[in-house]
Amino acid sequence: MAMDTKVKVNEAARLYAALGHSLRLQAVLFLASQPRGGAYVSDVVAYLQRAQSTVSHHLKVLVDAGVLATEPHGNWGWYQVVPTRLSQLSEHLSLFGTSVPALGARMVL
Template sequence: MSNQELVVLGQDAPSDGCCPGLLTAPLGEDQAADLAKTFKALGDPVRLRLLSLIASRAGGEVCVCDLTPAFDLSQPTISHHLKLLRQAGLIDCERRGTWVYYWVLPAALDRLSAFLTTAQQAGTTA
């Protein structure tokens, strides 16, 4: 597991791979801070679109050269947004020659989804 995935998980995550939902157990201070970083990264429309473009790409990865034309933003701005998604542990990348290729970290998204799903299910049974 990479350090970036730990940002999503938090240090207090149970060993079975599932975080307690928001309504099933109070968040610890460290876990709340880690999750806030992830939600902050997702709180921007450009970053949400970038994540969606990367996640929905056939083959599971996309070149930055294919991401930049989808936006009316400069390449450095796109790179900044991608950096924030990487720091939040949602995506990773690899340089291949001139270009950088990005892919989603499924485990990070699964854990975030489990946290939100559990919260929703707990809210409907209360």
């Protein structure tokens, strides 16, 4: 395997690993299903029912993997899915019988 290919494999493994935790996958699905296209940390905390520091940690993992983008809105931390990064996910989501509402619109390219 070529050297630069191995780099890409490592990066891909990191992407998969980021999604390979139940809480993080739930967070991504939650954010992707938001009508406004994203949500604040506190919303995710309420949804996942975990300590705020725990949620912040998981969101950071997702941002580092390029799955999420974040941007400060005053005092609130706004998080949203990076669509290009999720075009890889879109195929897979058909696995879930009931599709996530409002997901298709932004995810299909």
